[in-house]
Amino acid sequence: MILSRLAARPLLLVAGLFVALALPWMIYPPIALDIACWALFAAALDLLLGFTGLLSFGHAAFWGGSAYVAGLIAVHSGLPFPVAVLGGAAFAAVLALPIGYLSVRLRGIYFAMVTLAFAQMVYFVINQWRDLTGGENGLQGVPRELFGLDLSDSFLLYYAGLPLILIGFVAVWRIVRSPFGRVLVSIRDNPARAQALGYPVERYKLLAFVLSAALSGLAGGLFAIGHGFASLESVYWTTSGQVVMMVVLGGIGTLWGGAIGAALVVLLNDYLVTAGFEGIGIVTGTIFVIIVLVFRRGIWGTARHLVESRSARRSGDAGTGGSPDGTPASSRGVGSPV
Known part of the structure; x- marks a missing residue:
C-alpha cells in the first residue's frame, strides 16, 4: 500500500499542474485566478489547522493586509507586480510575529478568538487610515505591470x-514533508509529549503561524493585483x-482538499452572483452543513x-499486514500532505 501511495503522488502532482495550466481555458480567467x-490561502491555513492543530479566525488580517501593502507598492513605486506581491507577503509575516507571539500560548477556542480580535483591530486601522x-472605498487603480508589459x-x-x-x-508541500512538519504533527497530536x-x-507554533501568514499574504497580494483594487472585505472576519470553510469542505490536513474546497466555493459564488441570487450565504451554508455531515473527513479526505x-x-487478504479492521493507520487522522 505504501508503494502504491508513493506511485500515486507523482501522478497527483502532474494532474494538479495540468489543471492549473488548463484552468483559464476551461473557465473565465479572472475566476481561475481567484481559485x-x-x-493557496486554504493550503496556508491548513498548514496551521491541519498540521499544527491551531484554528485561526484571524487570517483575513494577513490576506487583506498583504493585499493593501501589495497594492500600495504597485501604485506608488511602479515596481513589477511580483515584487509588490512579495512585499505584501513580507508584511504579512512581520505582522504575524507579534500576533502569533501573543496567541500561540492559548489553545482551542481561546486561540481562535484572540486571532479574530487581532484581525478586527487590523480591519479598524485600515478603515480609519x-x-x-x-477607507470604505478601498484602494483603487492597482496596476498590473511586469517590466513595462501591461497585463490588463x-x-x-x-x-x-x-x-x-x-x-x-511547493513551499507548503515541502514544509509538511520536512522534519519540521513532522514535529508540527506531533505537537498537534500530543503537545505534552512533544514538550x-x-x-x-x-x-x-509561532514559526508555523508566521509561515502560514506569509503564504496567506502571498495569495492575498496576488488577489489584489488580479482585481486591481483592495477592499475592506478582504480584512473582514x-x-x-470563508477560508476555514474551504479547508473543512476539502478535508483538513490534506492540502489537496483546500484547493478542491476553494474551487467549489468560488465557482458556486460566481454562479449564484451571475444568476442574480442574493441569498448566497444561505446556499453555501446549507451545502457546507450537508458535506460536513455526509463527508466527515471532507471531500478529498473521505475519498482518500x-x-x-x-x-x-486487499493487502490484508493477501497476508501483507493490514490492521484487524482493515483500516490503515494513516487513514485514522489527518496529516498526510496528499
Missing part, C-alpha cells in the same frame, strides 16, 4: 501570477470564515480514506 489565490487606504489581459495575468502560486504550494521530548512547542481502506483490505 488559484484562494487555493483613509488617506492611505481609501486577465488571461496573461493568470499565467504571469501562476508561478507565485506554484511556489507557494517532554525536548521540542520548544511554542516556538514551533467573514474572509477568515475510502481508497486507503480498500487497499488495506
Whole structure:
C-alpha cells in the first residue's frame, strides 16, 4: 500500500499542474485566478489547522493586509507586480510575529478568538487610515505591470501570477514533508509529549503561524493585483470564515482538499452572483452543513480514506499486514500532505 501511495503522488502532482495550466481555458480567467489565490490561502491555513492543530479566525488580517501593502507598492513605486506581491507577503509575516507571539500560548477556542480580535483591530486601522487606504472605498487603480508589459489581459495575468502560486504550494508541500512538519504533527497530536521530548512547542507554533501568514499574504497580494483594487472585505472576519470553510469542505490536513474546497466555493459564488441570487450565504451554508455531515473527513479526505481502506483490505487478504479492521493507520487522522 505504501508503494502504491508513493506511485500515486507523482501522478497527483502532474494532474494538479495540468489543471492549473488548463484552468483559464476551461473557465473565465479572472475566476481561475481567484481559485488559484484562494487555493493557496486554504493550503496556508491548513498548514496551521491541519498540521499544527491551531484554528485561526484571524487570517483575513494577513490576506487583506498583504493585499493593501501589495497594492500600495504597485501604485506608488511602479515596481513589477511580483515584487509588490512579495512585499505584501513580507508584511504579512512581520505582522504575524507579534500576533502569533501573543496567541500561540492559548489553545482551542481561546486561540481562535484572540486571532479574530487581532484581525478586527487590523480591519479598524485600515478603515480609519483613509488617506492611505481609501477607507470604505478601498484602494483603487492597482496596476498590473511586469517590466513595462501591461497585463490588463486577465488571461496573461493568470499565467504571469501562476508561478507565485506554484511556489507557494511547493513551499507548503515541502514544509509538511520536512522534519519540521513532522514535529508540527506531533505537537498537534500530543503537545505534552512533544514538550517532554525536548521540542520548544511554542516556538514551533509561532514559526508555523508566521509561515502560514506569509503564504496567506502571498495569495492575498496576488488577489489584489488580479482585481486591481483592495477592499475592506478582504480584512473582514467573514474572509477568515470563508477560508476555514474551504479547508473543512476539502478535508483538513490534506492540502489537496483546500484547493478542491476553494474551487467549489468560488465557482458556486460566481454562479449564484451571475444568476442574480442574493441569498448566497444561505446556499453555501446549507451545502457546507450537508458535506460536513455526509463527508466527515471532507471531500478529498473521505475519498482518500475510502481508497486507503480498500487497499488495506486487499493487502490484508493477501497476508501483507493490514490492521484487524482493515483500516490503515494513516487513514485514522489527518496529516498526510496528499
